[in-house]
Amino acid sequence: xxxxxxxxxxxxxxxxxxxxxxxxxxxxxxxxxxxxxxxxxxxxxxxxxxxxxxxxxxxxxxxxxxxxxxxxxxxxxxxxxxxxxxxxxxxxxxxxxxxxxxxxxxxxxxxxxxxxxxxxxxxxxxxxxxxxxxxxxxxxxxxxxxxxxxxxxxxxxxxxxxxxxxxxxxxxxxxxxxxxxxxxxxxxxxxxxxxxxxxxxxxxxxxxxxxxxxxxxxxxxxxxxxxxxxxxxxxxxxxxxxxxxxxxxxxxxxxxxxxxxxxxxxxxxxxxxxxxxxxxxxxxxxxxxxxxxxxxxxxxxxxxxxxxxxxxxxxxxxxxxxxxxxxxxxxxxxxxxxxxxxxxxxxxxxxxxxxxxxxxxxxxxxxxxxxxxxxxxxxxxxxxxxxxxxxxxxxxxxxxxxxxxxxxxxxxxxxxxxxxxxxxxxxxxxxxxxxxxxxxxxxxxxxxxxxxxxxxxxxxxxxxxxxxxxxxxxxxxxxxxxxxxx
Numbered sequence: 001x002x003x004x005x006x007x008x009x010x011x012x013x014x015x016x017x018x019x020x021x022x023x024x025x026x027x028x029x030x031x032x033x034x035x036x037x038x039x040x041x042x043x044x045x046x047x048x049x050x051x052x053x054x055x056x057x058x059x060x061x062x063x064x065x066x067x068x069x070x071x072x073x074x075x076x077x078x079x080x081x082x083x084x085x086x087x088x089x090x091x092x093x094x095x096x097x098x099x100x101x102x103x104x105x106x107x108x109x110x111x112x113x114x115x116x117x118x119x120x121x122x123x124x125x126x127x128x129x130x131x132x133x134x135x136x137x138x139x140x141x142x143x144x145x146x147x148x149x150x151x152x153x154x155x156x157x158x159x160x161x162x163x164x165x166x167x168x169x170x171x172x173x174x175x176x177x178x179x180x181x182x183x184x185x186x187x188x189x190x191x192x193x194x195x196x197x198x199x200x201x202x203x204x205x206x207x208x209x210x211x212x213x214x215x216x217x218x219x220x221x222x223x224x225x226x227x228x229x230x231x232x233x234x235x236x237x238x239x240x241x242x243x244x245x246x247x248x249x250x251x252x253x254x255x256x257x258x259x260x261x262x263x264x265x266x267x268x269x270x271x272x273x274x275x276x277x278x279x280x281x282x283x284x285x286x287x288x289x290x291x292x293x294x295x296x297x298x299x300x301x302x303x304x305x306x307x308x309x310x311x312x313x314x315x316x317x318x319x320x321x322x323x324x325x326x327x328x329x330x331x332x333x334x335x336x337x338x339x340x341x342x343x344x345x346x347x348x349x350x351x352x353x354x355x356x357x358x359x360x361x362x363x364x365x366x367x368x369x370x371x372x373x374x375x376x377x378x379x380x381x382x383x384x385x386x387x388x389x390x391x392x393x394x395x396x397x398x399x400x401x402x403x404x405x406x407x408x409x410x411x412x413x414x415x416x417x418x419x420x421x422x423x424x425x426x427x428x429x430x431x432x433x434x435x436x437x438x439x440x441x442x443x444x445x446x447x448x449x450x451x452x453x454x455x456x457x458x459x460x461x462x463x464x465x466x467x468x469x470x471x472x473x474x475x476x477x478x479x480x481x482x483x484x485x486x
Contacts, residue, residue: 003276006173007173010025030058038093038094065087068423083423112389116355117142121250122254130147133150135156142225146270150166171237172207173208178215179213181289182215187455189453204231209239244274295455296452296458297439298330304439313327314339351436352460357456362456417445426451427449433459437453
C-alpha cells in the first residue's frame with residue numbers, strides 16, 4: 001500500500017522514538033521572529049546552551065514592525081529606534097541573538113524584509129520534503145510546497161534551537177478534496193473558509209490536512225499557501241499540498257533553490273515525496289468547487305462563516321448546546337441581528353495584507369478591478385504588502401498607484417493589522433473587512449473591535465461600498481448571458 005507525503009517526510013526525519021511515545025523529529029529549517037524567539041534565546045542562556053545548527057535557522061522581524069514609514073532601498077537599513085519601546089526591545093533582542101549565534105537575519109528595512117511566511121517561500125528557503133518549524137501559528141503556510149511545517153510554542157523554539165529536533169506525536173492524515181472549477185469572484189480564501197465552515201474549527205484536531213483535487217491542482221502556489229495558512233483554523237496541526245510542476249516552476253531560480261547542476265536531482269526527490277496514488281488516509285472530505293461562493297465570517301471564529309448572499313444564523317440553528325452558546329456570544333460581541341443578511345453590514349476599516357493574502361498575486365487581482373473606484377467616505381483602507389519584494393514588484397507595475405488613487409493607504413511590509421501588535425489597530429468597536437486569517441475577539445488591537453474575514457477582492461468591494469457587499473456585483477464579475485444562444 002502506498003504512503004502519504006506526510007508519512008514519507010515524517011519517517012525520513014525521524015531521529016528516534018521517545019519513552020512517552022513521541023517522535024524526536026529532525027527539523028530541516030527553523031524560522032524565528034521577534035515575538036516568540038527572544039525568550040527562547042534567553043532560556044538557552046539560562047541553560048548555558050548554544051544554537052545547534054545556526055545555518056538551518058533564519059530570523060525575521062515582522063509582527064511589531066511599523067508600516068507607516070517610507071520604504072528605503074539600502075540593505076539592512078532598519079529605522080532606529082521604533083517608537084514603541086516594547087517593539088524596539090523585542091527587535092533589538094532578536095538582532096543581538098542572531099549576531100551572537102551566526103543566524104541569518106532578514107533585517108527590518110532591508111530588501112529581504114517581510115512577513116516570515118511570505119519571505120521564506122520568496123527566497124526559495126522553503127522546499128518540498130522538508131520539516132519546518134516556527135514560533136507562529138500560521139507556519140502551516142509552508143506546507144503548500146509539500147513540506148511538513150509546524151507552528152510551535154516558545155519552549156519548543158528553545159528545543160529546536162538547542163537540538164535541531166522537535167518532540168511531536170505522529171498525526172493522522174485527513175484528505176480535503178476539492179474538485180471542479182471556481183466561479184467568478186471565488187478565490188482560495190473562499191475555499192478555505194468554506195471548508196472550515198463545513199467541517200468546523202476542531203475537525204482537524206490531531207490531524208494533518210492534505211489538500212487535493214482538481215481545484216487544488218489548478219491553484220497557483222500563492223493560492224495554495226492561502227489554503228495551508230488557514231488549515232490551523234480548522235484545528236489541523238499541519239496543512240500541505242503535494243508538490244507538482246507548479247511547485248517546481250515557482251522555486252526555479254529562487255536565491256536559495258538548488259543550483260542548476262543540482263536542480264534535476266532535487267526535482268526527482270521532491271516528486272518522489274508526493275503522496276502515492278494508493279495512499280491510505282484517516283478520513284476524506286469532499287467539496288464541489290461550483291458550490292462555493294464568496295464567503296464572509298460573521299462571528300468570532302473562522303468557522304462562523306456564510307456566503308455573502310446568506311443570512312446570519314439564529315442561535316437555535318446550532319447543533320448542540322455549546323454551539324448555540326457560541327452563536328449567542330458571537331452575535332452579542334459582533335452586534336449583529338440573527339436572520340439579517342450579512343451583506344449591508346457597515347465597515348469602518350478595510351485591510352488587505354497578512355501572511356494569508358498579502359502576496360503580489362493578491363494585490364494584482366484587486367488592482368485588476370479597483371481602477372476607477374473610490375473608497376467610501378468614512379472608511380479607512382490599508383494595503384500592506386507581505387514583503388519588500390512584493391512591494392517593489394507592485395510599485396514597478398503601478399499597482400500602488402491604483403490603490404492610492406482609489407483612496408487606500410499604501411504601507412511598508414509587516415504583519416500590520418492582522419493582529420495589531422504595532423500601530424495599525426482598530427479603535428473602539430470599529431468593524432474591519434479583513435483579508436487576514438483570524439476574527440477572534442480583540443484580534444486586531446481593540447478589545448471591542450470586530451473582524452469580518454473575506455478575500456482581498458471582497459475587502460476592496462466592502463471598502464468601496466462602505467459595507468459588506470458581493471464583489472461580483474460591484475466589479476461586474478458575473479458571466480453575461482448570451483441572447484443569441486439557443
